Amino acid sequence: MARVYNFSAGPSTLPESILTEVQDELLDYRGAGMSVLEMSHRSAAYTDIIEDAEATLRRLMAIPDNYRVLFLQGGATLQFAGIPMNLMRRGRAGYLVTGLFSRLAKEEAEKYGEIEVLATSEANGHDRIPDLAPVAERCRETELDYVYICQNNTIYGTQFHELPDTGETPLVADVSSCFLMEPIDVSRYGLIYAGAQKNGGVAGVTVIIVRDDLVGDGPAKAYCPSYMSYRRQADARSMMNTPNTFGIYLSGKVFRWAEAEGGLAALEARNRKKAAILYDLLNKSHVFRSHAEPASRSIANVTFRCATTELDEAFIAGARERGIEGVRAHRSTGGMRASIYNAVTLEAVEALAAYMRDFENDHR
Numbered sequence: 001m002a003r004v005y006n007f008s009a010g011p012s013t014l015p016e017s018i019l020t021e022v023q024d025e026l027l028d029y030r031g032a033g034m035s036v037l038e039m040s041h042r043s044a045a046y047t048d049i050i051e052d053a054e055a056t057l058r059r060l061m062a063i064p065d066n067y068r069v070l071f072l073q074g075g076a077t078l079q080f081a082g083i084p085m086n087l088m089r090r091g092r093a094g095y096l097v098t099g100l101f102s103r104l105a106k107e108e109a110e111k112y113g114e115i116e117v118l119a120t121s122e123a124n125g126h127d128r129i130p131d132l133a134p135v136a137e138r139c140r141e142t143e144l145d146y147v148y149i150c151q152n153n154t155i156y157g158t159q160f161h162e163l164p165d166t167g168e169t170p171l172v173a174d175v176s177s178c179f180l181m182e183p184i185d186v187s188r189y190g191l192i193y194a195g196a197q198k199n200g201g202v203a204g205v206t207v208i209i210v211r212d213d214l215v216g217d218g219p220a221k222a223y224c225p226s227y228m229s230y231r232r233q234a235d236a237r238s239m240m241n242t243p244n245t246f247g248i249y250l251s252g253k254v255f256r257w258a259e260a261e262g263g264l265a266a267l268e269a270r271n272r273k274k275a276a277i278l279y280d281l282l283n284k285s286h287v288f289r290s291h292a293e294p295a296s297r298s299i300a301n302v303t304f305r306c307a308t309t310e311l312d313e314a315f316i317a318g319a320r321e322r323g324i325e326g327v328r329a330h331r332s333t334g335g336m337r338a339s340i341y342n343a344v345t346l347e348a349v350e351a352l353a354a355y356m357r358d359f360e361n362d363h364r
């Protein structure tokens with residue numbers, strides 16, 4: 001079996017132990033005589049699976065009791081609409097635009113209310129997290145339903161290392177690409193959500209962690225699809241219709257794995273070590289340039305490029321020859337990106353770094 005070093009931004013690599021476990025359980029899930037793929041979501045065995053997934057995630061992230069956990073479908077993208085539909089009460093929200101996904105979220109929200117851009121890194125090619133002081137000031141001056149951030153910008157490789165001070169205004173964060181990579185204080189947010197396909201399982205599950213007081217009926221009640229109502233979904237424990245049964249089963253396994261690895265503090269230590277290997281190399285390089293400014297660099301997605309697209313292509317082709325996949329950056333930016341999520345091993349990062357050093361020696 002030849003498994004490659006997979007640096008894909010999502011869907012992305014899973015712990016190998018999980019893949020083998022799934023393989024073992026595929027024909028007969030723990031004596032049920034059937035696969036999870038074939039099992040009723042209302043069965044006792046499946047109820048245990050979804051309840052265990054939620055309980056494990058609650059332990060892992062120390063989620064306070066006054067937050068609901070939902071496992072929905074439609075990707076992170078559906079929540080670009082779900083958030084304003086559920087949270088807009090006065091019809092006005094603030095967005096920080098720090099990359100493609102926060103821009104798309106803002107554009108979607110504009111269908112439901114008035115949106116104010118509180119800060120943006122657009123003029124700098126999204127190479128940094130902008131100054132957050134104006135956000136605090138604006139939250140004091142005006143009543144906003146929520147302030148929205150994309151905490152880790154998958155495409156540009158930047159990350160909020162501190163949160164904006166939004167006072168009493170609920171902070172909403174898309175944590176899709178930094179989910180479970182380090183401990184966070186859930187109580188600082190009104191809502192956190194993540195597409196699972198990077199650090200939380202497979203595509204088709206979106207995890208939403210939302211504070212009780214925000215699980216109400218917003219003015220969109222009249223037209224908000226029942227499926228997208230946080231109230232309806234929270235009441236039904238994510239089972240108002242057939243959920244993504246296999247995806248949630250996988251998320252549960254990833255949460256259990258994260259716990260067995262020592263929890264989020266242990267994962268953070270390993271993630272910082274992995275990121276430091278690549279950033280140290282980039283800091284000293286004469287061939288590679290890092291996209292993100294040092295203070296804003298992501299521990300999840302490391303973005304870099306060479307002086308010419310020909311060299312970038314040579315790097316990507318050479319990587320493949322060494323069993324290194326997924327380093328081509330998003331089509332909108334060009335260059336390279338190494339996504340070093342929880343399941344990407346130190347060994348994989350060391351293999352990439354060794355290749356980068358060799359490439360540098362050959363092309364200086």
Ligand SMILES: Cc1ncc(COP(=O)(O)O)c(C=O)c1O
Pocket residue numbers: 010074075076077078101150152153154155174175176177195
């Ligand atoms: C930060 C972030 N938000 C949102 C999305 C969109 O997610 P989905 O494809 O699950 O809709 C992505 C996808 O890569 C992402 O990285």
